[in-house]
Amino acid sequence: MNGTSVSTSTNVSIGNNSNDLRQSQQYLQLYQPPQINGDFLGKHIISVSQFNRHDLEILFDATASIRKRLRQNDRGLLQLLAGKMMATLFYEASTRTDMSFQAAMRHLGGEVIAASNGVQFSSVYKGENLADTVRAAGCYADVVILRHPLVGSSYEAAYYLDRLGEQIKRRPVIISGGDGTGEHPSQALLDIFTIYDFKKRIDNLMITLVGDLRNGRTVHSLARLIARYEAVGTTLCLVSPESLRMPSAIVEFVSAHGVHVIETDNLAEVLDHSDVIYWTRIQEERFEDRSEYEAIKDGFIMRPETLAQARPDTILMHPLPRKHEMGTPADHDALDADPRSVYFQQMENGMFVRMTLLAKALGGLWV
Numbered sequence: 001m002n003g004t005s006v007s008t009s010t011n012v013s014i015g016n017n018s019n020d021l022r023q024s025q026q027y028l029q030l031y032q033p034p035q036i037n038g039d040f041l042g043k044h045i046i047s048v049s050q051f052n053r054h055d056l057e058i059l060f061d062a063t064a065s066i067r068k069r070l071r072q073n074d075r076g077l078l079q080l081l082a083g084k085m086m087a088t089l090f091y092e093a094s095t096r097t098d099m100s101f102q103a104a105m106r107h108l109g110g111e112v113i114a115a116s117n118g119v120q121f122s123s124v125y126k127g128e129n130l131a132d133t134v135r136a137a138g139c140y141a142d143v144v145i146l147r148h149p150l151v152g153s154s155y156e157a158a159y160y161l162d163r164l165g166e167q168i169k170r171r172p173v174i175i176s177g178g179d180g181t182g183e184h185p186s187q188a189l190l191d192i193f194t195i196y197d198f199k200k201r202i203d204n205l206m207i208t209l210v211g212d213l214r215n216g217r218t219v220h221s222l223a224r225l226i227a228r229y230e231a232v233g234t235t236l237c238l239v240s241p242e243s244l245r246m247p248s249a250i251v252e253f254v255s256a257h258g259v260h261v262i263e264t265d266n267l268a269e270v271l272d273h274s275d276v277i278y279w280t281r282i283q284e285e286r287f288e289d290r291s292e293y294e295a296i297k298d299g300f301i302m303r304p305e306t307l308a309q310a311r312p313d314t315i316l317m318h319p320l321p322r323k324h325e326m327g328t329p330a331d332h333d334a335l336d337a338d339p340r341s342v343y344f345q346q347m348e349n350g351m352f353v354r355m356t357l358l359a360k361a362l363g364g365l366w367v
């Protein structure tokens with residue numbers, strides 16, 4: 001089974017038995033993450049459901065200001081988290097999330113620790129469970145960044161860090177770096193910031209999410225976050241093959257918050273009306289049945305000819321990494337040269353947004 005396992009040369013696999021899955025999922029009910037309500041200090045960030053429109057407005061302003069300060073080489077940033085420590089626990093592959101959190105912490109003067117050869121060579125190799133490994137990280141750090149293959153794992157980690165806090169009289173916070181097919185809140189925050197950055201609004205937009213909407217955690221979180229923003233006059237278009245549709249609970253949640261939802265498998269219907277096109281990768285590693293992946297993997301490919309049909313003021317986003325869903329390497333180059341492609345700016349924004357989250361959650365930034 002390759003659905004939720006991380007195999008290594010030492011034959012460690014994480015989260016590939018149904019007990020682990022049940023164990024983590026039960027924390028979705030057991031643990032209620034705190035609402036931000038204008039105050040990020042000391043709060044775990046594990047779900048977009050913690051944010052409301054006002055919180056996002058605070059985040060947009062603070063991120064724009066941090067970006068400006070960093071670009072001006074403002075050395076004062078290095079004081080904001082001086083003396084603070086961040087631990088990274090990545091049980092799944094990552095480039096952007098891992099590196100941008102590390103860069104963010106260092107730009108704020110903080111320190112970063114991680115298991116020397118990756119989490120699979122930590123005591124996880126000996127069979128230690130998440131509850132214990134995350135508390136080990138919490139003993140040494142003020143903030144733990146966790147990416148894990150199981151839905152609910154960040155809720156479980158938050159629960160146990162709170163228990164640890166009672167014992168060590170200091171409560172480390174966790175920021176989720178992605179929970180299996182569940183949520184990826186910091187990605188959604190950087191995505192919505194990028195939309196705001198380029199479009200100057202979240203209201204009155206047509207935002208089109210394309211690809212593997214069943215398994216993609218970035219689109220799950222982004223759809224929910226647009227709903228939490230209570231975007232007025234905004235339409236969310238969900239374009240996917242029938243078998244990879246957005247989970248109905250998310251569609252219902254978005255509709256219930258007044259955002260108009262269109263679901264279709266026909267990109268042409270919506271392409272030239274879209275203000276934002278958010279392209280995604282088919283999440284190959286989440287498919288248990290390889291033939292199912294093979295059957296739909298070429299369903300939606302963004303090529304320069306496809307982008308040519310979009311409006312001149314559209315922006316094309318992608319959480320990355322990308323594979324063949326953006327065509328060949330030559331197609332990548334052609335798409336990258338189009339000013340409507342903003343995924344590299346989106347990626348850089350990830351570091352700025354994560355600087356804001358770290359600074360606010362750890363008390364380095366009040367405004």
Ligand code: NCD
Pocket residue numbers: 096097178184187217218281319320321
């Ligand atoms: C995404 C993820 O890990 O969910 N990547 C990211 O964090 N930028 C998207 C993906 O892997 O397709």
